[in-house]
Amino acid sequence: MAESIRVVIVDDHSIFRSGLRSDLDESVAVVGEAADVPAAIAVIAETRPDVVLLDVHLPGGSGLDATGGEEVIRASAGVATRFLALSVSDAAEDVVRVIRAGARGYITKGSSGVEVSRAVRAVAGGDAVFSPRLAGFVLDAFGAVAGETAAAGDELDRLSAREQEVMRLIARGYAYKEVAAALFISIKTVETHVSAVLRKLQLSSRHELTAWASERRLL
16 A cells, blocks of 8 residues: 655635544545744754645734745754645735746645545655646746846756756755655765855745745756
Protein backbone atom coordinates (compact mmCIF):
# COMPACT_ATOMS: atom_id res chain seq x y z
CA MET A 1 0.00 0.00 0.00
CA ALA A 2 1.35 3.43 -0.94
CA GLU A 3 2.53 5.67 1.87
CA SER A 4 0.05 8.41 2.81
CA ILE A 5 0.76 12.01 1.85
CA ARG A 6 1.45 13.99 5.03
CA VAL A 7 -0.61 17.19 5.16
CA VAL A 8 -0.99 20.20 7.43
CA ILE A 9 -4.27 22.16 7.30
CA VAL A 10 -4.00 25.91 7.93
CA ASP A 11 -7.29 27.78 8.33
CA ASP A 12 -8.66 30.05 11.05
CA HIS A 13 -12.02 28.23 11.25
CA SER A 14 -11.89 25.07 13.38
CA ILE A 15 -15.16 23.73 11.95
CA PHE A 16 -13.76 23.96 8.43
CA ARG A 17 -10.52 22.23 9.46
CA SER A 18 -12.37 19.34 11.13
CA GLY A 19 -14.78 19.00 8.21
CA LEU A 20 -11.96 18.96 5.67
CA ARG A 21 -10.00 16.43 7.72
CA SER A 22 -12.96 14.04 7.70
CA ASP A 23 -13.59 14.53 3.96
CA LEU A 24 -10.05 13.76 2.77
CA ASP A 25 -9.54 10.24 1.49
CA GLU A 26 -7.22 7.53 2.83
CA SER A 27 -4.30 8.65 0.65
CA VAL A 28 -3.94 11.76 2.83
CA ALA A 29 -2.78 11.81 6.46
CA VAL A 30 -3.33 15.07 8.39
CA VAL A 31 -0.31 15.51 10.69
CA GLY A 32 -1.07 18.99 12.00
CA GLU A 33 -3.36 22.00 11.99
CA ALA A 34 -2.99 25.73 12.60
CA ALA A 35 -5.31 28.72 12.82
CA ASP A 36 -2.95 31.67 12.35
CA VAL A 37 0.39 32.68 10.87
CA PRO A 38 2.71 32.01 13.86
CA ALA A 39 1.10 28.63 14.61
CA ALA A 40 1.30 27.64 10.94
CA ILE A 41 4.99 28.47 10.67
CA ALA A 42 5.68 26.49 13.86
CA VAL A 43 3.73 23.36 12.92
CA ILE A 44 5.20 23.28 9.40
CA ALA A 45 8.72 23.48 10.83
CA GLU A 46 7.92 20.75 13.37
CA THR A 47 6.09 18.25 11.16
CA ARG A 48 7.70 18.99 7.76
CA PRO A 49 4.64 17.83 5.79
CA ASP A 50 4.55 16.93 2.12
CA VAL A 51 1.76 19.42 1.41
CA VAL A 52 0.23 22.35 3.29
CA LEU A 53 -3.42 23.17 2.61
CA LEU A 54 -3.38 26.90 3.21
CA ASP A 55 -6.05 29.58 3.43
CA VAL A 56 -4.91 32.83 1.81
CA HIS A 57 -6.22 35.21 4.47
CA LEU A 58 -5.01 34.33 7.98
CA PRO A 59 -4.81 36.28 11.25
CA GLY A 60 -1.53 36.89 13.04
CA GLY A 61 0.40 38.34 10.13
CA SER A 62 2.72 41.32 10.19
CA GLY A 63 0.11 43.71 8.84
CA LEU A 64 2.45 44.66 5.99
CA ASP A 65 1.52 44.43 2.30
CA ALA A 66 1.14 40.65 2.25
CA THR A 67 -1.64 38.22 3.10
CA GLY A 68 -1.17 35.78 5.96
CA GLY A 69 -0.87 32.92 3.50
CA GLU A 70 1.97 34.66 1.68
CA GLU A 71 3.82 35.20 4.97
CA VAL A 72 3.51 31.52 5.90
CA ILE A 73 4.92 30.40 2.54
CA ARG A 74 7.86 32.80 2.64
CA ALA A 75 8.67 32.06 6.28
CA SER A 76 8.68 28.33 5.52
CA ALA A 77 11.10 28.59 2.59
CA GLY A 78 13.63 26.39 4.38
CA VAL A 79 11.20 23.46 4.68
CA ALA A 80 10.89 20.99 1.80
CA THR A 81 7.11 21.14 1.44
CA ARG A 82 4.61 22.24 -1.20
CA PHE A 83 1.73 24.63 -0.68
CA LEU A 84 -1.81 24.32 -2.04
CA ALA A 85 -4.01 27.36 -1.43
CA LEU A 86 -7.57 26.45 -0.43
CA SER A 87 -9.61 29.62 -0.05
CA VAL A 88 -13.12 31.03 -0.27
CA SER A 89 -11.66 33.86 -2.35
CA ASP A 90 -11.55 33.54 -6.13
CA ALA A 91 -10.22 37.06 -6.68
CA ALA A 92 -7.52 37.29 -9.33
CA GLU A 93 -5.29 39.34 -7.03
CA ASP A 94 -5.35 36.68 -4.30
CA VAL A 95 -4.64 33.87 -6.76
CA VAL A 96 -1.70 35.59 -8.42
CA ARG A 97 -0.15 36.83 -5.17
CA VAL A 98 -0.11 33.45 -3.44
CA ILE A 99 1.27 31.72 -6.56
CA ARG A 100 4.00 34.34 -6.78
CA ALA A 101 4.82 33.63 -3.13
CA GLY A 102 5.46 30.00 -4.01
CA ALA A 103 2.18 28.03 -3.83
CA ARG A 104 1.89 25.15 -6.32
CA GLY A 105 -1.84 25.45 -6.77
CA TYR A 106 -5.05 27.22 -5.80
CA ILE A 107 -8.51 25.73 -5.41
CA THR A 108 -11.65 27.14 -3.82
CA LYS A 109 -13.42 25.92 -0.71
CA GLY A 110 -16.36 24.85 -2.85
CA SER A 111 -14.26 21.84 -3.90
CA SER A 112 -15.32 18.41 -2.64
CA GLY A 113 -13.21 16.18 -0.41
CA VAL A 114 -12.47 14.00 -3.43
CA GLU A 115 -11.33 17.01 -5.46
CA VAL A 116 -9.13 18.31 -2.64
CA SER A 117 -7.57 14.87 -2.12
CA ARG A 118 -6.87 14.62 -5.84
CA ALA A 119 -5.29 18.09 -5.82
CA VAL A 120 -3.11 17.17 -2.83
CA ARG A 121 -1.81 14.09 -4.64
CA ALA A 122 -1.08 16.11 -7.77
CA VAL A 123 0.79 18.85 -5.90
CA ALA A 124 2.73 16.28 -3.86
CA GLY A 125 3.78 14.74 -7.17
CA GLY A 126 5.12 18.06 -8.44
CA ASP A 127 2.19 19.19 -10.58
CA ALA A 128 0.43 22.56 -10.44
CA VAL A 129 -3.32 22.50 -9.75
CA PHE A 130 -5.94 25.20 -10.22
CA SER A 131 -9.71 25.33 -10.24
CA PRO A 132 -10.71 25.82 -13.92
CA ARG A 133 -11.79 29.46 -13.57
CA LEU A 134 -8.68 30.39 -11.65
CA ALA A 135 -6.26 28.96 -14.21
CA GLY A 136 -7.00 31.91 -16.50
CA PHE A 137 -5.77 34.38 -13.88
CA VAL A 138 -2.47 32.55 -13.64
CA LEU A 139 -2.06 32.37 -17.42
CA ASP A 140 -2.76 36.10 -17.70
CA ALA A 141 -0.19 36.84 -15.00
CA PHE A 142 2.42 34.73 -16.76
CA GLY A 143 1.68 36.49 -20.04
CA ALA A 144 2.13 39.87 -18.39
CA VAL A 145 5.65 38.96 -17.30
CA ALA A 146 6.86 37.42 -20.56
CA GLY A 147 9.57 40.06 -20.76
CA GLU A 148 10.72 39.22 -17.24
CA THR A 149 10.90 35.54 -18.18
CA ALA A 150 13.18 36.35 -21.11
CA ALA A 151 15.40 38.37 -18.79
CA ALA A 152 15.47 35.45 -16.36
CA GLY A 153 16.67 33.23 -19.21
CA ASP A 154 19.63 35.52 -19.75
CA GLU A 155 20.48 35.36 -16.05
CA LEU A 156 20.16 31.56 -16.03
CA ASP A 157 22.70 31.38 -18.85
CA ARG A 158 25.30 32.39 -16.28
CA LEU A 159 24.72 29.11 -14.45
CA SER A 160 25.81 25.63 -15.49
CA ALA A 161 23.16 22.92 -15.89
CA ARG A 162 24.07 21.44 -12.50
CA GLU A 163 24.01 24.85 -10.83
CA GLN A 164 20.52 25.42 -12.23
CA GLU A 165 19.35 22.09 -10.78
CA VAL A 166 20.78 22.97 -7.37
CA MET A 167 19.38 26.51 -7.57
CA ARG A 168 15.81 25.31 -8.17
CA LEU A 169 15.90 22.78 -5.33
CA ILE A 170 17.41 25.23 -2.86
CA ALA A 171 14.94 27.94 -3.92
CA ARG A 172 12.07 25.50 -3.30
CA GLY A 173 13.23 25.08 0.27
CA TYR A 174 15.12 21.79 0.14
CA ALA A 175 17.86 21.30 2.74
CA TYR A 176 21.43 20.75 1.54
CA LYS A 177 21.31 17.06 2.48
CA GLU A 178 18.04 16.63 0.55
CA VAL A 179 19.54 18.25 -2.54
CA ALA A 180 22.60 16.02 -2.21
CA ALA A 181 20.42 12.89 -2.01
CA ALA A 182 18.23 13.98 -4.95
CA LEU A 183 21.19 14.71 -7.24
CA PHE A 184 23.51 11.95 -5.94
CA ILE A 185 26.26 14.39 -4.97
CA SER A 186 27.91 15.24 -1.67
CA ILE A 187 26.70 17.95 0.71
CA LYS A 188 30.04 19.70 0.22
CA THR A 189 29.45 19.80 -3.55
CA VAL A 190 25.98 21.26 -2.94
CA GLU A 191 27.53 23.99 -0.79
CA THR A 192 30.06 24.75 -3.54
CA HIS A 193 27.31 25.02 -6.16
CA VAL A 194 25.16 27.24 -3.92
CA SER A 195 28.09 29.60 -3.34
CA ALA A 196 28.67 29.81 -7.10
CA VAL A 197 24.98 30.45 -7.79
CA LEU A 198 24.77 33.25 -5.22
CA ARG A 199 27.96 34.83 -6.55
CA LYS A 200 26.90 34.67 -10.20
CA LEU A 201 23.41 36.04 -9.48
CA GLN A 202 24.79 38.65 -7.06
CA LEU A 203 22.64 37.43 -4.16
CA SER A 204 23.62 37.10 -0.52
CA SER A 205 21.42 34.34 0.94
CA ARG A 206 19.14 31.43 0.09
CA HIS A 207 16.16 33.57 1.12
CA GLU A 208 17.11 36.12 -1.53
CA LEU A 209 17.53 33.22 -3.97
CA THR A 210 14.00 31.98 -3.22
CA ALA A 211 12.60 35.46 -3.79
CA TRP A 212 14.62 35.82 -7.00
CA ALA A 213 13.40 32.50 -8.38
CA SER A 214 9.80 33.15 -7.33
CA GLU A 215 9.71 36.55 -9.02
CA ARG A 216 10.94 34.94 -12.26
CA ARG A 217 8.49 31.98 -12.06
CA LEU A 218 11.34 29.45 -11.81
CA LEU A 219 9.97 27.38 -8.91
